[in-house]
Amino acid sequence: MFRIFRKDVEKALESVLGYSVSNFVRESEHADLSCTVAFKLAKERERKPNEIAEEIVEELVDEISEYIGSVEAVNGYINFNASYEFLEDAVNTILDEDEDYGSMTEQGEVLIEHTSANPDGPLHIGHIRNSIIGDTLARIFRKAGFNVTTQYYMNDMGRQVALAVLGVRRFGLSDEKPDHAVAKAYIEINRLMEDNPEEKEKIQAEADRIMLDYELGKEYAVEEFRRVVETALTGIMETLSNLNIEHDEVVWESEFIRNGYVDKVLKKIEELGLLLKDGAWFIDLQSKGYEKNVVVRRENGTTLYITRDLAYHAWKNENFERFINILGSDHKLIGKQLSDILQLLGLKPPEIVFFEFVSLPEGSMSTRKGKFISADDLIRRVYNEAYSLLKDRNFSEEEKKEIARSVAVGALRFDFVRVSPEKPMTFDWKKALDFERQTASYIQYSHARACSIMRKAVEKGMPDLEISGEICTMEERKLILTLSKFTTVIERILRELRPNVFADYLMDVAIRFNDFYTTHPVLKESSEVRMHRLAIVDATRIVLKNGLELLGIDALEKM
CATH class of the missing domain: 3.40.50.620 (HUPs)
Structure with a gap:
């Protein structure tokens, strides 16, 4: 969905300027998207960037699509923010597509050795x-x-x-x-x-x-x-x-x-x-x-x-x-x-x-000399530690073993992939299993929390979900925009071959979801707000589930 918003922004700018400026459009801390083309034009025309940015914004008024909510010039930057309609369509698309959300229609034969x-x-x-x-x-x-x-x-x-x-x-x-x-x-x-x-x-x-x-x-x-x-x-x-x-x-x-x-x-x-x-x-x-x-x-x-x-x-x-x-x-x-x-x-x-x-802290390895830490030993060690963390939880023995396995595999896969490939890494299994840190278990727990909220909603006779862009708080807005970027992140990985980018993205989803959940009651709110927030919770659940699948990590419903 974020791709559509970006294309609308680029199309509007191209209509005004007469040429593509996609290379000048980027995500920003101060807006959903920001264009820096005014700085380039200012050098060419020997004028102030803000003057040019303001002129472009005036011409953009007639080019605004339904997904562009606002556009303004700020210190030479042309800042765009998504509309209420975009927020609503983003959530509804996720809910409608469910497990297919994030899928694309690229074609071709690819071999990965x-x-x-x-x-x-x-x-x-x-x-x-x-x-x-x-x-x-x-x-x-x-x-x-x-x-x-x-x-x-x-x-x-x-x-x-x-x-x-x-x-x-x-x-x-x-x-x-x-x-x-x-x-x-x-x-x-x-x-x-x-x-x-x-x-x-x-x-x-x-x-x-x-x-x-x-x-x-x-x-x-x-x-x-x-x-x-x-x-x-x-x-x-x-x-x-x-x-x-x-x-x-x-x-x-x-x-x-x-x-x-x-x-x-x-x-x-x-x-x-x-x-x-x-x-x-x-x-x-x-x-x-x-x-x-x-x-x-x-x-x-x-x-x-x-x-x-x-x-x-x-x-x-x-x-x-x-x-x-x-x-x-x-x-x-x-x-x-x-x-x-x-x-x-x-x-x-x-x-x-x-x-x-x-x-590992143990040092270097050599198969020829018999001095190495096998993957089997590491998997076993991480599993045992994960199981020990669950010993006091109210689960059956079989559930504890299954959850421990999923948490252990998640800890290994996430920590090994989240570091950029060109950087050396030291695997610390204690940190990797810390539920409070930014780890795989943190993302798995976020998914389990979303599942728990939805289960309780169903038990209470959950009405149809209905997102309302107009009542979105800042935290809700940030979360929805992050959810909408799933395919944008995938496109970047197809170009750069850096899967750590996706690990960072999914962690960002989990962090924004927990920020939202901490400050926004869901089940105790009035009917309209409850339906609205439940839609956001369920959309987050879907993105976390689909994202964990791409990382090869089990999306646990209970932890």
Whole structure:
């Protein structure tokens, strides 16, 4: 709805000025929308901004639409405020559309690749930041109307996987959760190499041999690699499911050797005169300013990660209009190399969201050394703390467990996504579960409060809801305007790929709702005001519910 109000403002200004000034229209603390074009014109005409702003406002009188309630010039700014009709239509639209509110009609095929962790052990806290960013973007793109596919790109060909295979071959699999069992074998084989230099040389030689045999498709190697990778993947997918995350597809890196895409890409590189051969094969990147060339094939004939990744992205170019990768900041160099090579090949590069790493007070992590905080451990820890907070609540045991799970997942997902991807973060689970702070539980509690008000209204024989713009207080007006911005925020995320923007938006809704509720009685008011405020409460409930769904967080009705 806010989009319509903004378009009306831009259209009115364009009618007066004769050209679009959308770049000069923005939200403001002093008005619903403010236009700064008078400052630009003042410089050009050597006049005072306020004089020009006042002249434009005079001409705007005949261009005012029903959604523009007022327009005035203030110190050179042209300030617009929404009308009573807009406030009423905004609330009624939310109530009418209900769970569809916020949906858009964008079209196109979008691929979001996220998580894609090596299958040598369980996910750790860095991985789940990747997963949560990717899953949240997928949910938002789907809400916008795109046909979205999420993929886990399985690195089944690297040295780490080969060592995990040799670890399982030598030490077997324990009875632990599958991904933890693979990690245990991987840690053991690395420990053996560290403690015994002679064994290290033999193991590394064997790893090189089975990597080559796997790439060549030899049956024994395929069987061993598949067994270990699928075992790890089973555990990884269980962890993701516990965070309300699912992938549509798992794409195996090795498949791009089997299906010929690697050969097609190498042939294209050679045809363009970019391929250098001197034992190993290189891509000449001097034209892109690189000092070193990129190796795409070793002397023994095996390809490298970037070779298969180029093939994967050639396939993406053929099947998707937009393809988005979520990568840790340590992948910036390879991400740039990938993008530059694809452009040399005449292909579209991926849109990449780089994220910084997550830490806990416990410090740094290393899967190889067995020093890491697994996502499973973190989920368990946060769940136990959430459950302890509910021990004195008047719920059944089953309800406590279910609410604790929803609160724990909400705490993790919200805290991991609310920080801008390019900023490092430290996850503090005690703060994340504080019901009084600006956390996921605060938003969930706000939704539960709205549900409670509506339940009580129904019990008292709630009449038809009827919003009245004319009696809106300042707090009600601010809340309704915030509710109306749902799709505006989604549009911004589609452009910027920053899901933290939506987390901030939903928190703003919860804060404004609680400000409203604290100072505005609802059920005790007279009939007209009660119907009016109940309409605002129910509209808020819908926005919070739909918003929590986009963040992958359960919208609890009781807490």
